[in-house]
Amino acid sequence: MKKNIKALLDLTTFELDRLSKFLYTLLGVTLLANLIGYIRTPMQYISRMNEFMSTQSATSQQALENFGSFSFYHAINTMWISGPIALGISGFLFYAVFIWYREWFGKNTFAYRLLMLPIPRMTLFFSKLIVIYIGIFSLIATQIISFFVGFQLVSAIMPSDWLAGTTALEAIQMNPLFMYIIPVDTLYFMVINGIGLVFIIVLFTLILMERSFALKGIVLGIIYAGAALALAVSPFFIDSILQNYYMLYASEILLIIIGIMTLIAVTSLLVSRHLLTKKITI
Structure with a gap:
């Protein structure tokens, strides 16, 4: 039993090392796209407000009545946030297939070397399954951290008079997509x-x-x-x-x-x- 657990940990570590570049790329794309969204979306709102006040000779209150206040929900309900989530889901679906077929690539197939290891073959199965979920939960954790950092960033960019009093958690709950991936x-x-x-x-x-x-x-x-x-x-x-x-x-x-x-x-x-x-x- 102890030997099998050690073998599982060793294989999981090995698979995780092979996953690392793919995972780091997804994490990097997610953080970069989110950062752009947290900055670009409120800046676009501010630009529209200023343009309206300038061209219509309107007051800040009149512009606010025309456009409505800005909520963190508006920042996260964009492709800058949902796009990386969709990319992560599709990426791991692809990797869940690739993680097996990779072993049979080439003339000297690595799969046979793995199958010859003196361990139960289901250890290979579970190590690959664990690695997939380590990757998935790493993306989920990164997205959660991104939300709460993004909330502070949006709050710092947006003038307080134009910002709705919606919390980060309330904004997340307003989008059905996040209910599937965030433990609300x-x-x-x-x-x-x-x-x-x-x-x-x-x-x-x-x-x-x-x-x-x-x-x-x-x-x-x-x-x-x-x-x-x-x-x-x-x-x-x-x-x-x-x-x-x-x-x-x-x-x-x-x-x-x-x-x-x-x-x-x-x-x-x-x-x-x-x-x-x-x-x-x-």
Whole structure:
């Protein structure tokens, strides 16, 4: 047991080192784009206000009535903030695939050397899964820090008379996108990340199917993914199927979803273990 844990830590460290350049690039792009947004958006507002007062001979109050006060929500509800988030999500979806196929690149495939290590092969699976989530939570942590630094920056740039009294947390809660990635609601955040975790596990399983059976594996993977998706969304149609829209409470549907997602995750892990130990040969 102790040996297996050490092997997992060693492999995770190795994978993290390989991820570092990709992760640092995403973090750098996120911080740079956010910084531009925190400066550019309020400056554009100030410019419009000044231009209106100059051309219309209006007072500051009249300009404020025309444009409305500036909130931190306006600064974060831009592509400078949502763009890097979308880039990070798509980037890690790509990396979740690349982290496996990279091992088979080249003539002397590195995958076979990894599979020959005297450790359970699922250790490779879990090390890659952990690294993906280290990267994801690093981006989430960076974005959270960025929000609260950005709030101070916007507050410093914007004249206090033109700034709405919205807190950083209130501004974040106003944008549905951030509810998916920021732990504003702990339960909701855990459910969303749990679904994401199951998605990555299933994706890994599909990749191992393709590696095990080639073209046949792609077909099996599509069927498996379709079955998993149908099972995952089935709780939302229970009321319609049974023609009883008051049969289940929202909390009961949530528990069913958690149970189904757990079933999908466990099944995928068992299938992945079988493929790694029995089907992918050296």
